[in-house]
Amino acid sequence: MAYxxxxxxxxxxxxxxxxxxxxxxxxxxxxxxxxxxxxLKFIIMALIIVILIVGGWYLIDKYTTLNLPGMGSxxxxxxxxxxxxxxxxxxxxxxxxxxxxxxxxxxxDIYYLQVVNSPLQMSQDGATEQQQPTQQELTLxxxxxxxxxxxxxxxxxxxxxxxxxxxxxxxxxxxxxxxYIEEQKKK
Numbered sequence: 001m002a003y004x005x006x007x008x009x010x011x012x013x014x015x016x017x018x019x020x021x022x023x024x025x026x027x028x029x030x031x032x033x034x035x036x037x038x039x040l041k042f043i044i045m046a047l048i049i050v051i052l053i054v055g056g057w058y059l060i061d062k063y064t065t066l067n068l069p070g071m072g073s074x075x076x077x078x079x080x081x082x083x084x085x086x087x088x089x090x091x092x093x094x095x096x097x098x099x100x101x102x103x104x105x106x107x108x109d110i111y112y113l114q115v116v117n118s119p120l121q122m123s124q125d126g127a128t129e130q131q132q133p134t135q136q137e138l139t140l141x142x143x144x145x146x147x148x149x150x151x152x153x154x155x156x157x158x159x160x161x162x163x164x165x166x167x168x169x170x171x172x173x174x175x176x177x178x179x180y181i182e183e184q185k186k187k
Contacts, residue, residue, distance in 0.1 A: 062102055082174050083107075085156065086163040093154065094140075094173050105161060107154045110143035111177055140176045 085093045085107060095110040117134040144152050167174050 080166075081169075082167040082171075082177065084163075084165040084167055084173070085161060086165075087156070088160045088162055093143075093156075094167070094177065095143075095154075098153070102158070104158055105156045105164075107156060108152060109177075110152055110154055111140050111173075111180075112143060113138050114141040115139075140173065140180070142180065 081096070082094060083097055085095070085105070087093070091112065093107060093110055093112050095107040097105060098108045099106040116137050116139050118137055119134055142152075143150060143154070
């Protein structure tokens with residue numbers, strides 16, 4: 001490096017010998033400042049990518065019928081065996097759960113309770129049915145024989161489900177369903 005003295009003030013000034021050296025100094029200064037900038041950009045891009053992936057995963061689980069792993073809302077109830085589904089309209093359905101999502105529950109092989117009036121005893125004096133005392137009994141009915149002819153598959157909005165119970169194989173309902181299935185096989 002060469003020093004040049006000023007004539008007026010007698011202050012020494014450093015003047016680089018060639019311009020290449022000056023360019024290297026500038027490049028080095030920019031690299032030092034840019035390395036922190038590049039790392040910060042990398043962190044921000046990584047965070048944006050993670051947010052997009054997690055958000056997409058959540059939206060796919062919430063707004064489609066896919067059951068994605070890691071989304072707890074879709075596996076709160078075991079889908080094996082017979083279940084009793086209690087609804088907010090006081091109706092109870094018995095069946096097998098085909099699918100559970102965060103929005104709804106799909107039930108198949110559906111049975112429900114039906115109230116039937118049966119006479120207490122037969123009248124010997126020839127009284128008509130209107131005069132005979134009756135007793136209300138609960139019977140199990142298979143879904144599908146109603147006037148509107150529904151299929152044996154029901155999609156239930158989870159907002160209307162009060163309670164879901166898994167039934168034992170020895171319960172009266174499961175025993176009655178098994179007896180009905182066996183009877184239908186014989187026909």
